[in-house]
Amino acid sequence: MSVCTLTRTRCCCCTALECCSTTMAAASLSVDLDFTRRLPKIELHAHLTGSISRACLHDIWMSQKRQQPDLAIEDPLVAIPSGKVDYDVQTFFPLFSSYIYKLCNDVASIEFSTTAVLHEFQSDGVVYLELRTTPRAIAEHNISKDDYVRTVTHLLTAHNEDTSNTMRVFLILSVDRRNTLAEADEVIDLAIKYRSSGVVGVDLCGNPAKGDVRTFTTAFSRAKAVGLNITVHFAETAASATDQELHTLLSWQPDRLGHVIHVKDEFRAMIEARNIAVELCLSCNVHAKLITGTYSDHHFGMWRHSSVPVVLCTDDVGVFCSPLSAEYHLAATNFDLDRRQLKQLAERAISCIFMGSTEGGRLRNIYSTWEV
Ligand SMILES: CNc1ncnc2c1ncn2[C@@H]1O[C@H](COP(=O)(O)O)[C@@H](O)[C@H]1O
Known part of the structure; x- marks a missing residue:
């Protein structure tokens, strides 16, 4: 040597x-978009409902409108105008609770949108995807949270069994910060039940202005005890970055942290000491004004020089309209990364996947033969 x-x-x-x-x-x-599209990519922080494109929502709306001409839901192309990406903390969360969940509210729309989301990630050059979703009961269609998770896992399994697919996909179940402990326990129970069907971990997400994370400590401890992986939304806003909240979240021994924006040196040091991977979402953080400034001010610039694995992710590509290939391109142009560095960035995510060794081996093979 x-x-x-x-x-x-x-x-x-x-x-x-x-x-x-x-x-x-x-x-x-x-580094151009052709390169970042071809680059094999690993996506670890993508919310299923937030990843549904406007075009797909519009197709669902059209189909429902045909069946129910008096449907009282606005056309997605009007409700979420094309090109609008400036959803902030106040306007972002109601988009789901007051609109998208009302539209995607039956088995047909959940199946149609999930299939479209998988297709779009794969077409963008994603080779491994961990999709996350909050189990949702839809009383008017007699759908329980268990039905919802079963429906999604069936689609993911079918996708993985089709050998013509280049991407493998696994599921993370999310606890919403507005949940009660009983509801969080239900999510953990579902994650345990559907583990053999591709559920690889649990997440804490939702409006960072809501809830007290201490409510969920016993639920996440139980998840850890049974060997489920844990990722949590961490310090996404100043309000959700109190010392008490961050100490509580770290006490759950998370395997990965999402966003990681408002962290003091003390917490940075703890994250580095424990080598916890960080999932960073450039466009989401810029458009939602979760950070001050623009792309070049993003904390990716700080974390990439730290010792922890950094994984670029989309968060909600349906809302912020920046697929993972575009996020890699933004990282390259704003932080002066060349092709080799982008490949290293993408490849390092292998060490953070929740699916373990079989998938790790497949991914290492992909990168070992892929030339920049
Ligand atoms: C801005 N970043 C974010 N921070 C926190 N939670 C987020 C989020 N983006 C999405 N979600 C969570 O994911 C749900 C939609 O997908 P699922 O119905 O679960 O598939 C949202 O309702 C919200 O709770």
Whole structure:
């Protein structure tokens, strides 16, 4: 093994200079959207309902309108105008509770939208997806939370069993901050029940202005005790970043943290000491004004120099309209990353997946043969 004088990196696969010059030539090629689409990507923080495109919501609306001409729900293309992405904490959460959940409220619309979401992630070059969703009971259609989870897991299993698909997908069940402890326990029970059908972990999400996370400590402790993986929305707003809240969330021993915006040095140090992976969502944080400033001010710039794995994610591509390939492109242009660095960023996410060794092996194979 020798040290290349150009990059001062070690080459382990061939004659030092040749290897480095090839790598450098590839790295110096510009990063464009064609490259970031082709790049195999791992998506670990995507909310199912937030990932439904406007076009898909419109198709659902059209189909419902045909069946019920007096349908009292506005056309999604009017309710969520094309190009509108400036949803902030006040307007974002009601979009689901007051609108999208009313539209996607039967088995047909859940199946149609979930299938479309899987197709869109795969078409964008995602090779491994952990989709998350909050179990939802829909009384008017006689759908229980169990029915909802079963419906989604069936679709995911069918997707994974189709060998023509290049992406594998697994499910994380979300507890909403507005839930009671009994409701959170129900989510954990469902995660346990559907583990053999592809549920790999549990999440805490929802409006960061609501709820007291201490309510859920016993539920998440139970999830941990049975070996479910845990990811939580962490310090998304100043209100959800009190010392008490962050200590409570860390006491659940989460495997990954989402957003991680308002963290003091003390918490940064704890996250690094425990090597907890961070799921960062550039466009969501900029459009929703969860950060001050723009892309180049995003805390990705800080975390990427830390020791913890950093995973770029979309959060809600249906709302913020930036697919994962666009997020990689934004990272490249705002933080001056070349092709080789983007590949390393994408590949590092393998160490953070909840599905474990079989998938890890498949993903390592994909990256080992993929040339920048
Ligand atoms: C801005 N970032 C975010 N922060 C917190 N929670 C979020 C979120 N984005 C989405 N959700 C949560 O995911 C639900 C929609 O998907 P599912 O119905 O679960 O598939 C939203 O109602 C919200 O609770």
